[in-house]
Amino acid sequence: DAKTTQPNSMESNEEEPVHLPCNHSTISGTDYIHWYRQLPSQGPEYVIHGLTSNVNNRMASLAIAEDRKSSTLILHRATLRDAAVYYCILGAYNFNKFYFGSGTKLNVKP
Amino acid sequence: DAGVTQSPTHLIKTRGQQVTLRCSPISGHKSVSWYQQVLGQGPQFIFQYYEKEERGRGNFPDRFSARQFPNYSSELNVNALLLGDSALYLCASSLAGSTDTQYFGPGTRLTVL
Numbered sequence: 001d002a003k004t005t006q007p008n009s010m011e012s013n014e015e016e017p018v019h020l021p022c023n024h025s026t027i028s029g030t031d032y033i034h035w036y037r038q039l040p041s042q043g044p045e046y047v048i049h050g051l052t053s054n055v056n057n058r059m060a061s062l063a064i065a066e067d068r069k070s071s072t073l074i075l076h077r078a079t080l081r082d083a084a085v086y087y088c089i090l091g092a093y094n095f096n097k098f099y100f101g102s103g104t105k106l107n108v109k110p
Numbered sequence: 111d112a113g114v115t116q117s118p119t120h121l122i123k124t125r126g127q128q129v130t131l132r133c134s135p136i137s138g139h140k141s142v143s144w145y146q147q148v149l150g151q152g153p154q155f156i157f158q159y160y161e162k163e164e165r166g167r168g169n170f171p172d173r174f175s176a177r178q179f180p181n182y183s184s185e186l187n188v189n190a191l192l193l194g195d196s197a198l199y200l201c202a203s204s205l206a207g208s209t210d211t212q213y214f215g216p217g218t219r220l221t222v223l
Contacts, residue, residue, distance in 0.1 A: 036212075043114075043200050043214030044153065087152055098143065098166070098212075100152035 004088045004101040011107045012078045020073040020104050022088030027068050032091045035062065035073045037084040038103070044087065047073065083108045112136070114203050114215035122221045123191050131186045131218045135203030141165075142184040143212065144176055145200040153200055159184060160206060188220075196222045 005023040012018040024033065032051050036044040048055055048062045050071075055062040061074040075082055085103040092098070115134045123129050135142050141160040145153035158166035159178035178184045182203075188195055198217040204210040 043216055045214070046211045098155050098158070103152050
């Protein structure tokens with residue numbers, strides 16, 4: 001099973017950029033890289049996803065390494081509402097699996 | 111538009127009993143996935159259904175089963191409950207496949223005594 005490795009926790013100051021890393025050395029050629037976040041007492045929430053190229057949306061940017069064995073989620077200006085557990089997930093193209101790792105707990109300081 | 115809804119919100123069962131959890135996807139979504147989230151851990155993939163067919167299955171025993179109905183709602187059944195089945199059970203819906211955004215419901219908190 002394709003797995004991801006993330007730091008257990010990270011801390012950031014409000015209004016500063018945050019780079020959340022993820023290693024996925026066993027990624028297959030058709031696996032998409034997804035990022036979700038989970039706020040306390042809520043279900044996970046979609047953040048962004050990509051296959052090979054870097055991706056941007058209103059919430060974040062996703063930078064994917066050329067060999068696809070790692071990726072970085074970038075929050076451009078962290079706010080207190082961004083404090084959550086962030087999960088990096090590999091999703092098989094035929095959707096026979098979608099595995100969350102243990103995630104990174106992001107703490108944002110005012 | 112209504113999001114993903116799950117029922118019940120909370121449930122208490124005893125060991126050996128059976129439980130059925132229900133999920134209604136977002137209107138227009140044909141895919142439903144189920145996850146188990148034990149306290150302090152990330153969600154673990156149980157099943158994915160698309161157009162009433164099982165498309166994916168995680169590493170869970172046969173005590174866990176699910177089905178999807180013609181209206182795309184879904185049920186998750188767990189037989190012979192164990193203490194270790196105590197968890198938050200999350201349902202997610204999406205339009206179709208793995209590249210689609212999954213929208214999660216608030217979950218059903220199951221406690222097995």
